[in-house]
């Protein structure tokens with residue numbers, strides 16, 4: 622899977638991609654990440670990527686031309702690749718694990734367009750047309766699309782073969798509980814004892830799976 626990220630702040634991704642699962646996934650070539658900065662695609666004197674909103678109002682809107690040119694560069698000419706364009710937007714389709722799984726099945730390349738300021742000129746989506754979908758990571762407003770893109774990249778990468786390794790991903794499918802415990806068996810805090818549920822110590826995997834389905 623190749624992720625193409627259109628952002629005016631590519632540095633924001635550096636530390637996250639340079640460690641842990643993402644680092645390994647990139648090193649093993651299970652995923653790759655490419656950046657396109659709209660500022661590098663500007664045709665105006667001061668490399669401006671934003672302008673005032675029509676109809677008035679506070680803040681600035683990201684302009685069409687640098688984003689579309691960056692998108693065309695990301696899109697390339699290959700006919701073999703299966704592209705999806707995601708425009709990060711708080712009002713878009715809600716991102717879920719099911720969405721991540723489907724994305725891995727259907728596409729070889731995902732382009733993320735990260736908004737900033739008051740958002741992106743609506744004509745970006747109209748120009749890209751059916752190939753683009755607005756997607757949200759939740760019902761709250763972030764300062765920019767970069768964190769949202771990172772959340773999706775992490776979640777989608779987990780679904781790419783070889784990223785977690787078979788054993789781990791199978792385990793992930795099996796454990797449906799949010800309530801997990803590790804050693805020690807008893808934790809004491811401010812005079813109170815917190816212990817691990819008996820069923821998890823029983824060795825009975827049928828009972829354990831049943832318990833996990835309900836916790």
Ligand code: SAM
Pocket residue numbers: 708709710711712734735736737738739740741756757758759760761762763764765766767769
């Ligand atoms: N009024 C704008 C709107 O409704 O799109 C909010 C703009 S927000 C300050 C700037 C950018 O952050 C958005 O263009 C989008 O790319 C990103 N963003 C903010 N919240 C998001 C969320 N929950 N999910 C995905 N992207 C988000």
